[in-house]
Amino acid sequence: MSTWIVKVVIIYLILLPQLLVAQNISTLAGTGVPGYNGDGINASAAQLKGPQGIVLDGSRNIFIADLENNRVRRIDNATGIISTVAGTGTSGYNGDGILAVNAQIAYPSAVALDAAGDLYFTDRGNSRIRKITMSTGIISTVAGTATGGYNGDGILATAAQLNNPNDVAFDASGNLFIADWFNNRVRKVDKLTGVIAGTGGAGYNGDGIAATTAIIDGPCGIIFDNAGNIYFAEYSGHRVRKINIVTGIISTFAGTATAGYNGDGILATTAQLSGCAYIRFDLGESMYIGEGSNQRIRRIDASTGIISTVGGTGTAGYNGDGMPATTAWLNYPFSIYFDRPQCFMYIGDYYNNRIRTIAGGFAGCLPLPLNLLSFTGKSNDSYNLLQWQAAGEMNNGSFEIERSNDYTNFDSIGTIRATLNVASTYSYSFIDQHPLERVNYYRLKQMGNDGSFVYSKIISVTRGDGGGLSVTIYPNPGYGQTRITSSRMIDEIKIVNVTGQCIYRMVPKEKNILVHLKQAGIYFIQITAGDETITKKLGVSR
Template identity: 45%
Template sequence: MLALKTHSHGERGFVLAIVLLAMLMMAAMALAMNRSVGMQSKMAANRARSMQFHFGQVAAIEDARWQLTRNSTWRTDTSGENYEYGGIIYNRKVLDCAITGYGDAVTVLITAPGGRDPLQVHFMWQLVARSTNLSVLYIADYENHRIRKVDEATGIITTVAGTGIPGYNGDNQSADLAQLNHPTGVFVVENGDLYIADYRNNRIRKVDAETKIITTVAGNGADPELQDGELATEVSLGWPASVFVDESGNLYFSDYFYHRIRKVDADTRIITTVAGSTTEYGWNTGDYSGDHGPATSAELNRPTGIDMDADGNLYIADYYNNRIRRVDAATKIITTVAGNGIAGYSGDCGPATDAKLNWPEGVFVDKSGNIFITGTWFTPRIRKVDSVTGIITTVAGNGKTGDKGDNKPAIKAELNFPMNVFVNDYGDIYIADKYNHRIRKVAGDTGIITTVAGNGHDGYNGDNKPANRAELNAPNDAIAVRHEKSLPSRWGWAIVEELY
């Protein structure tokens, strides 16, 4: 029929018809190829359900995450109109993968102009791999006087700081040649610099990410004498238990025997107190007071873990007061957000402030504002305070002291003096299970607990081996730093049709 429309132009019309037919055939072939990489899906109420994407020759990492990138427009075959993308960002774990492919599903929403459904939609998508297997786990190996590192892509453990001999032999040397003395806390900033709460050396140490040189950034190692308003490296500390660095580079640490939270200003390097008012150094000189007043007028009692949420609010594991306390970033007012001050276990599925805590050592606030708390003595558990409801629940530990439960739901597992907790952006929970001599991990999607470092025996049997075969000795802290790597992206077409 195309030839009949062009008969008056003779041979030129015939050639044009052939070209048009060839173009139509090529379009049909392309459409068929596109269908091979994008599975058709029915659509109801503007929803494309269970889209299954496939393509070959993908260098995937098992257990990786894949992200569907946002596309600004959709185009229909029939009218050529643009449709706005109203979909969700895909960020779920790949169900299976190999060198040649992977499989999983994603739900996509479409908003059509004027509320009309498109008859057929093509859209272009791209998948980018972000693998939690490429994260690095840092461990404060307390009785081994080392900071250990586990590359989760390889599972191999190494030492990044400490010789294993307790003591202090100076700064400005390679961190693996420096002595530490019972490190209790570790923190890593975005550029890779590592901060260590060198507990019995009464110092906060820093390992430069580029040079691997260790220096002291707070504390002079001298006998305790409370000093504020001076250079941080010229004052004595009272056994710093944990360390945190905010986005501006300000350093915070819990000064355990001074019952305070101290801050080192990023610019001036001057040290000040941000919570706590006790002036006397000692085991039994702390107390409880001050809620709903200025944090610097309140009393703490052997504070241990600290963390900060996205708004800059400071959270304190007020260990011997059996509370988690919060210092408001704007007002500097301190309040209790979990614990009624009585040691013990009670209150799950109720308000966190009515619950009993059992000498909480660690606190962590995830990206959604949920608070995670370690309970150490007698009823070892990891508990969670919901950021919206304020309700407390148990997410790991059955309350019995022991080492059983790997590869089972975390709430049925035994823990043994869990000291600190860390939660990554995917909801995976890392637990420094101190006297099980392990780092345990609760998968965010399944709730199953496993061991990622430590074989359960206390000691040190070397480095450069699989982390789950290595000995740890009373690990006190763990932090997982995700080094996301975008694997080769692939573009493809998918089709949504058969609307009803």
């Protein structure tokens, strides 16, 4: 190996720890003002109040436990629009078996998805774990009763008392684990039997013993590594503990039990923690800790066990975005979520009432060049022309062009290799030689060299006049009552929500229809007249 290559490699290795923490921070959702100002608006304009748990589904839609608003919110990946999927805003409990958007919930603190894509959340104030069946929107209780407390194990989860459960997680077998905070227990709901089990006690009686005999202190966050070992953060014990899945033995993974901060660059087992809550792993199995009381996001290196800070300075507050995350003030960042395929960290910045993000630069992944400057399309005689500009394409592999006729279901129609032009911007174009009749929806799927990807915004290109069919929707956006007027007799109307679910269908055989939508959000109205169909986008505010 030549001398200059050796020097470059050495310099890269020296700089690598800095590269891992030098990523800029930004705000994804929330204005900083605590409150609730409605749904159906861009997440960056929406007020939040004490956001905590965060999870992403397979389509990269973001779910947030908006704790003090008593709601679970959803941010659509394609549009950036926020909506409510559970809760009315009123703290309470009014039963199960109803639509989640009509259900009262109390201080939801964590969200998780099972293998089927159904959403679970900790209904902390009701001491329950609730489930939303996403295909129907119906809410149910999977653990906990009407009474907060502890009435033993070895019983059905729906008969077992919980006490302010703060986090939930699924293991690889689909069993549900609960950080039962005020009961000082980690509980397990068996996937097949529904029987609950756990540990017990309050305090600390040492490590190297069976976890079922260990006394723990305020388990707040829970996660699994790739081997299936269980990790949980003790909020009051100022530790992260580990349960070996094979032996059942408990040990301390981080923290000394003394609340405080004694610096970085030391072994995690000698580092003081304070207010540690949620914990997550990156692709390389380095651990990240939302350390609320220290106003920091900490990282424990998987290979060395050394702890460092990747976000926050220790000062509680907000001093802006667009700066290195290690210079940004946070305000009790209890919750974190690591989007492992995208190398993207989400932070529930509690008292800043924001969801913050740190993009790329983490171990085990290469950051995508998310700087897509423009994306446009236009119709020509026999084809549609798509054009876009991108910059800083260090790790971008290709652009996959996807097309849809209904804004929801997309198919790949071509791929353009990236230029890897790091220094400047570069223009791309793609010709759709066989466009659909009437409206074509397009998006770009930016593919990274490491298999990660991210979607662009969605654009539409309309060809001709839709074969003579024209439709107007007014008002749009509206407030729930909207009139649809067609140039031809309407055979069918379908209303589809942003998840692709058809929520309304009618066969009016009229040209003028009044529809009512109770839930704020973004909808797609599909109007069919004869052999022609037009899809219109409708926004509903409350």
